[in-house]
Amino acid sequence: MSDVILEMRNITKTFPGVKALDNVSLRVERGEIHALVGENGAGKSTLMKVLSGVYPHGSYSGEIYFEGKECSFKDITHSEEVGIVIIHQELALIPFLSIAENIFLGNERQKNGVISWFETISNTQELLKKVGLHESPNTLITNMGVGKQQLVEIAKALAKKVRLLILDEPTASLNDADSEALLKLLIQLKEQGITSILISHKLNEISKVADSITILRDGATIETLDCHKDRITEDRIIRGMVGRDLTHRFPPRESKIGEVIFEVRDWNVYHPLHENRKVSTDININVRKGEVVGIAGLMGSGRTELVMSIFGRAYGRNISGKAFKHGKEIDISSIDKAIKNGIAYATEDRKAYGLILIEDIKANITIANLEAITDGVMINRPKELTVTSDYRNKLNIKSSSVLQKTVNLSGGNQQKVVLSKWLFANPEILILDEPTRGIDVGAKYEIYTIVNQLASEGKGIILISSELPEILGVCDRIYVMSEGRIVGEMMSSEASQEKIMKYIMTQQEVVE
Amino acid sequence: MKTLSNLFKENVREYGMLIALIVIMVYFQFATDGTLMKPVNITNLVLQNSYIIIMALGMLLVIIAGWIDLSVGSVAGFIGAVAAVIMVRYHQSVGLAFVVSLLAGALVGAFQGYWVAYVKIPAFIVTLAGMLIFKGLNLAVTKGESVGPFPETFQKLSSGFIPDYFHGETLHITTLVIGVLLSILLVYLDLQARNNQRKYNFEVTPFSFFIIKSIAITAVIMGFCYLMASYKGLPNILVILFILIVFYTYVTERMVIGRRIYAMGGNEKAAKLSGVNTARLLFYSFVNMGILAGLGGLVFAARLNSATPKAGAGMELDVIAAVYIGGASASGGIGTVIGAVVGAFVIGVMNNGMSILGIGVEWQQVIKGMVLLLAVFFDIYSKNKNP
Known part of the structure; x- marks a missing residue:
């Protein structure tokens, strides 16, 4: 009696240098809640973007059948016409418009270009009732919490006569009560005949509501589990998510670990905009000489916020806590001071925060330590060329010369420029935030080699990564972070992906 | 070995405006029957445009930093009036007037820079307000009438x-x-x-x-x-100009502060995360602009031999146009001193040539506007063609 509403067959999608989806298939039955799980980078979001037309027909290979008909979506409007609506993790509501205006944005109740407000408001009231949101249609989005905003997004989808609703991590930024309400709503919608695809990292939620689960890993479908046939445990799901071969992806390394060189104690950080929202709570971490320390955790767990707050308060407000280098307290209250104290931070978003794309390799490498190439006040250009060419050779930055603009480099080479910049600043503690994001396997290996080299020179390295194999393959010791707290610490010799995942998923502190 | 035409193609962006300037000059040389390049006219051309170039140097830094200053014309008029009042009404020395005026310029820059850099109000709004404020203060200081004539030493600034x-x-x-x-x-x-x-x-x-x-x-x-x-x-003023141009060329190309301004304009967040104190740098850019607007105002007043209540009105348009014609990017991070100077001369030669030809002021403005549009179009076009 299987009644398939959606079938995606052999979807393959490549980005320059990376195969994001490799022959992925997905079958969703009418009226079910279908969960899609996998690690960050497994291809869940890419698959959903293919489905909703963000990546238009022709930019991928494979077939999509919706309601038995083959579809070739040109864009989102096209997929919404047939009733496929996606709600992204970052909500796409306009803050200074009202609920009603947002719900019918681009889909206005109108006649000859004139909006019918009666119809808009009364339709909005019906929709709000359906999703169980008790707010006036005229309330501005900016005055509502994230949980309610999420409901508005769903109401907006309902206004478009949705038949297949896709939710990308809908509960990631919700508290428990809001999450609970949202999940209940999903079940209600199911009873009204709306099929949903739920992308989530929270396995407890998935086991609560999902009818079936498809697991993706490394851009491929691993398996689809039927929750009604067998009893699916969280361990069973995790095993499907992480099981892969780790050999030969990481260069070998012998660690020579010395004394603690950098330590942060009782570190607390508040959100820069939301007054009472804490983003880091009671953090105590340290790194030793020659050690690579990993911080594992999901996206949104507060890792970047934590290290940026440590790096000269580049993030957050009301930061409290102490920082020590070689046992002595240091002042790292501005980025300038942090750099002078030998701390460097290579950002996760190299295009937005790491590079000046319109400038050349040379100017990007020297910007954090211009003093080192000046005679008095003048920049010594021959010296600048020599030192930057040195880094270009040493880190194997593939380019015509250091005068090439960084915008034209590949992701891996851009990352090497960012690393060169920080190496030139000669830090003792190097914080690397997702250093291999979006770069190909070969370049990753080179980056790992550089990390090993730096550690063997006696630097302390803090490495943030969403890829657990990377954390396990490169680090000596691992902190696990969840919701702004350190929830676990282990030596990598005793760590496994399952163990780290368990810390994250159960979100409770387990003392080793 | 590369062929000359290849070389030309590669350097066309760098030299493009210079070539355009030469073309414009040759055109007017013929159209005016040789009047344009007569020694007396060339001298006039320099004198007429000196204050535009001076202010363009300050504007260049502000634009590279990613912002704009709409108030320079009003500030120049206001500072000219301050100097005039000190010399003419209070009979103080030229030297004192000079120092006080430049300090006042720096203060004006600091005032606007504070709102832009530390309070983070967009420069467009701050300097629009500044435009009104200093236009008003100019009227107040001059009490609505021309102040002059000046001592001879002061006049020498732009006529010696x-x-x-x-x-x-x-x-x-x-x-x-x-x-x-x-x-x-x-x-x-x-x-x-x-x-x-x-x-x-x-x-x-x-x-x-x-x-x-x-x-x-x-x-x-x-x-x-x-x-x-x-x-x-x-002319004396050409010597001053030369010194300023050399100085700012060094600042932009060879000094740490210049490099940091380019970095800030290219990607403010990345510059900040590289330890650049972007707020302070932006503040200094505006202080510098204030000083140069003050100097421009002095030169302008010296040239007219009086400070007038309406002095400086509309000057900011020529200054900003000069910088953009000279290849600076409106989104920041790109621009050169030489470009801005060439841009100022493009505007200056057109003003001068069209005046000699007796073209009415209305059409002069239309033509200048079209040239600005074309110059920026050319810049964007060549950028898209070989990124």
Whole structure:
């Protein structure tokens, strides 16, 4: 009696240098809640973007059948016409418009270009009732919490006569009560005949509501589990998510670990905009000489916020806590001071925060330590060329010369420029935030080699990564972070992906 | 070895505006039956545009930093009035007036820079407010009437000429000597740069190209100095301009602070995360703009020999246009001193040439507007073609 509403067959999608989806298939039955799980980078979001037309027909290979008909979506409007609506993790509501205006944005109740407000408001009231949101249609989005905003997004989808609703991590930024309400709503919608695809990292939620689960890993479908046939445990799901071969992806390394060189104690950080929202709570971490320390955790767990707050308060407000280098307290209250104290931070978003794309390799490498190439006040250009060419050779930055603009480099080479910049600043503690994001396997290996080299020179390295194999393959010791707290610490010799995942998923502190 | 046409293609962006300037000059030279390049007119051209160039130097830094200053015309008028009142109404010395005026310019810059850099109000709004404020203060300081005339030493600022130590009969020999020395210096610096490039194994332009370039530079400098020498020699203001241009070229190309301003304009967040104190840097850019707007105001007042309540009105348009015509990017991070100077001359030559031709002020503005649009179009077009 299987009644398939959606079938995606052999979807393959490549980005320059990376195969994001490799022959992925997905079958969703009418009226079910279908969960899609996998690690960050497994291809869940890419698959959903293919489905909703963000990546238009022709930019991928494979077939999509919706309601038995083959579809070739040109864009989102096209997929919404047939009733496929996606709600992204970052909500796409306009803050200074009202609920009603947002719900019918681009889909206005109108006649000859004139909006019918009666119809808009009364339709909005019906929709709000359906999703169980008790707010006036005229309330501005900016005055509502994230949980309610999420409901508005769903109401907006309902206004478009949705038949297949896709939710990308809908509960990631919700508290428990809001999450609970949202999940209940999903079940209600199911009873009204709306099929949903739920992308989530929270396995407890998935086991609560999902009818079936498809697991993706490394851009491929691993398996689809039927929750009604067998009893699916969280361990069973995790095993499907992480099981892969780790050999030969990481260069070998012998660690020579010395004394603690950098330590942060009782570190607390508040959100820069939301007054009472804490983003880091009671953090105590340290790194030793020659050690690579990993911080594992999901996206949104507060890792970047934590290290940026440590790096000269580049993030957050009301930061409290102490920082020590070689046992002595240091002042790292501005980025300038942090750099002078030998701390460097290579950002996760190299295009937005790491590079000046319109400038050349040379100017990007020297910007954090211009003093080192000046005679008095003048920049010594021959010296600048020599030192930057040195880094270009040493880190194997593939380019015509250091005068090439960084915008034209590949992701891996851009990352090497960012690393060169920080190496030139000669830090003792190097914080690397997702250093291999979006770069190909070969370049990753080179980056790992550089990390090993730096550690063997006696630097302390803090490495943030969403890829657990990377954390396990490169680090000596691992902190696990969840919701702004350190929830676990282990030596990598005793760590496994399952163990780290368990810390994250159960979100409770387990003392080793 | 590259062909000349290839070289031309690669350098067309860098030299594009210079070529445009030459084309415009040649056109007006013919259209005005040779009046444009007459020594007296060339001298006038320099005098007329000196304050635009001075302010364009400040505007360039602000625009590279990613912002804009709409208030420079009003500030220039206001500072000119302050100097006039000190000298004419209070009978104080020229030196005191000069120092106080530049300080007042710095204060004005600091005032606007504070709102932009630390309170983070967009510069467009802050300087729009500044435009009104300083226009009003100019009226208040002058009490609505012209203040002048000035002591002779002050007038010399924009109408004086350097003395001729060789006492030439028909030609101003000191001017020619300066021209020769300058030519030698520029060719020498270029040669040194080439040697450095070769030393570090960078691709060097062919020697023939270098020779052509050197001859062209020498010819332009010597031709210009000859024209100047056959009138009254180099104007004082040109010497000041030259010093400022050299100084700001060094600031933008060779000094840490210049490099950081480019970085901030190119990607403010990345610059900040590299330890650049972007707020302070932006503040200084505005202080610098204030000082140069003040200097521009002094030069302008000295030229008219009076400070008027309406002085400076609309000047900001020419200044901003000069910087954009000179290849600076409206989104920040790109622009050169030489470009801004060339841009100012493009505007200046057009103003001058069209006036000689007797074209009405209404059409002058239309044409200038079209040229600005075309220049920026050309810039964006060439950027898209070879990124």
